[in-house]
Amino acid sequence: MIELKKLTKVYGQTHALEKLDLTIKEGEIFGFLGHNGAGKSTTIKSLVSVIEPTAGEIVIDGQLLTEHRQEIKQKIGYVPDTPDLFLQLSANEYWDLLGAAYELAPAAKKERLEQLVDLFELTAHQDETIGSFSHGMRQKVIVIGALLSDPEIWILDEPMQGLDPQAAHDLKQLMKEHAQKGKTVIFSTHDLATAQQLCDELAILKKGQLIYNGTLHDLMAKYPDESLEDIYLGLAGRQAQSEAGERNE
Numbered sequence: 001m002i003e004l005k006k007l008t009k010v011y012g013q014t015h016a017l018e019k020l021d022l023t024i025k026e027g028e029i030f031g032f033l034g035h036n037g038a039g040k041s042t043t044i045k046s047l048v049s050v051i052e053p054t055a056g057e058i059v060i061d062g063q064l065l066t067e068h069r070q071e072i073k074q075k076i077g078y079v080p081d082t083p084d085l086f087l088q089l090s091a092n093e094y095w096d097l098l099g100a101a102y103e104l105a106p107a108a109k110k111e112r113l114e115q116l117v118d119l120f121e122l123t124a125h126q127d128e129t130i131g132s133f134s135h136g137m138r139q140k141v142i143v144i145g146a147l148l149s150d151p152e153i154w155i156l157d158e159p160m161q162g163l164d165p166q167a168a169h170d171l172k173q174l175m176k177e178h179a180q181k182g183k184t185v186i187f188s189t190h191d192l193a194t195a196q197q198l199c200d201e202l203a204i205l206k207k208g209q210l211i212y213n214g215t216l217h218d219l220m221a222k223y224p225d226e227s228l229e230d231i232y233l234g235l236a237g238r239q240a241q242s243e244a245g246e247r248n249e
């Protein structure tokens with residue numbers, strides 16, 4: 001279980017996250033939704049220790065993240081919100097780097113890598129530099145890297161971004177299978193159809209605050225005649241819209 005307790009991040013004058021309280025259970029796919037700048041990546045980066053929250057706590061499987069950072073990091077596979085990393089390396093060199101960082105046994109790494117590379121159809125390109133890849137191919141490299149250690153907890157920031165429909169379908173399938181095994185899958189998306197396909201539970205953020213947290217089923221049941229798009233837009237509103245005019249949860 002992952003618990004966020006009053007998680008707060010302030011950048012200068014910007015309150016990117018404001019006392020966020022959330023519990024994310026195993027065995028479910030948990031989705032973050034929210035307009036640009038709502039705080040999704042800030043939450044995710046805090047979870048994976050890329051940034052340090054200004055205040056609040058993150059507890060993973062009963063352990064405080066700040067006290068067990070290395071141990072917890074080994075359990076997590078992370079897809080960042082940009083695939084434009086390590087562009088000078090070949091895909092294989094990048095995966096070797098991750099294999100070393102996660103101290104993977106060579107045989108296990110080789111087997112898992114072959115499966116993932118085959119699934120995402122990158123076999124012919126493994127020794128080419130990431131910088132020569134298309135956006136979607138870079139995304140595949142990052143996704144394969146995140147899943148290479150067969151981590152318990154998947155934290156994926158807009159993972160379907162740039163993936164072709166086949167690769168997106170395959171990744172969604174992997175996410176479902178991982179959750180079905182009782183593991184944790186967290187992702188963010190702007191694609192409401194994807195959210196509707198995948199999410200058991202979701203959090204909608206707006207300007208660093210939680211405006212909905214609950215199951216997709218309960219949310220849809222609450223507004224039975226509306227599409228998820230209508231419900232989401234009703235809740236999240238326009239960025240500049242006054243609070244008074246928005247639907248209240």
Ligand SMILES: Nc1ncnc2c1ncn2[C@@H]1O[C@H](COP(=O)(O)OP(=O)(O)OP(=O)(O)O)[C@@H](O)[C@H]1O
Nearest residue numbers: 011014016034035036037038039040041042043081
């Ligand atoms: N490094 C930073 N320095 C200053 N402000 C930042 C930084 N990173 C994020 N912010 C601000 O924090 C707020 C939340 O940003 P965040 O990236 O978490 O949003 P998001 O929901 O992931 O948005 P998007 O959907 O556009 O990726 C925004 O106002 C953003 O400008």
